[in-house]
Amino acid sequence: MSLITDDPDRSPRDCATKRHHHHHHHSGGWRRRRLLIAASSGAASLLALCMILWLTLRPSAPRFTLLAATATPSNASTGGGLVRLDAALMAHNPNARAAALYDGLRARASYADFQLATAGPLPPFQQAQGDAVLSASLTSAAEASAEEAADGRSPALLRLRIEGRLRWKVAAWVSGGRTLAAVCVAVVAPSQLRTFVVQGTQCAITIE
Template identity: 35%
Template sequence: MSKASLMGRYGPSSATGRLLCYAMATILVLCGIIALVLYLVYRPSKPHFSVLGAAVYQLSNASSASPATAVTTSMQFTIALRNPNERASIHYDRLSAYISYRDQAITPPVPLPPLFQEKDSNLAVSPVLGGEAVPVSTEVAAGLMTDEAYGVVGMRLVMLGRLRYKSGPFRSEWYGMYVRCDMLVGLKKGVSGQVPLLGGTPDCDADI
């Protein structure tokens, strides 16, 4: 092999290329380490949700053509949101809520305003849900009447939306949020206003 060929293969341009590759690899490794450290330091915990109180202003069945009936409901729930993160605040957006009974919605989804929650703080919202007739199966309508007569109605409050975390200059992507709050409400037919939550303050399951 000629001297010129050796110089072309192992000359300055080849050495410079190898140095650039080593430098790029080193930068990528350092960026990965920095990203991992930031994630471990600022990794946010998902918020906690619980129901503090309930009020029922209307819950009635309006029979219609078989096989379905319509339920008209007006309820208000006080929901506590707990942000356990000491370094990250939370933005909530595209929120809505509704009530279900035996896995069927008995109120239409109600949009809620965006929320901002500071670090390590508590927040409470009290949406009024319902107001419109919602078609349900005859089994759901009959079950509501039976539970009202007994004085205990099992309900589920569902909250949907999205959230993201902010920690200093860092902002996370938007995450979908699905919150389920199962509760037993002490309710008898004809009663209007505040009703007891049986079994204490129910905690909610949150999928983020």
């Protein structure tokens, strides 16, 4: 039996259409909520996995050692010119499962009150567990005499600073970049026109 009415808003066909529209709207809203819940759950699971991986394999900071350095006037024969510093450093990565990625490394130093800097950044490199030797050549912006640069009567203080970006790589995952600074301080004993740094000077590491 069907109900017949003169009111078009109360007709059976119109009521069926309204019920269908309400059901479709309800179904669409529930589908969007399900997608949102699934996306949120996936993001939370990925974040938790990254945190567990990081806490389990959290890398220890690398260590730097100033192996040796030689400061010389660029024109040693005449006893004058720019001060040139050649330095060798060792970078040590103590982590067995995390490789260290270095890029944008620059060296600057102060020696006998002269400021020295590298002409450009050192080449980027990836380091697995173990040691890697880096070399840097720095020059001063001001000229110095042989007496000032290397032939003084008292020891000079050398302060070498390496700055750059550090990232960690665990399997296919790579962390965000952090600022790395290694500061090496050594007392230099002058000897004629060349000055040699005592080997094995540990550097202080800062990671931000």
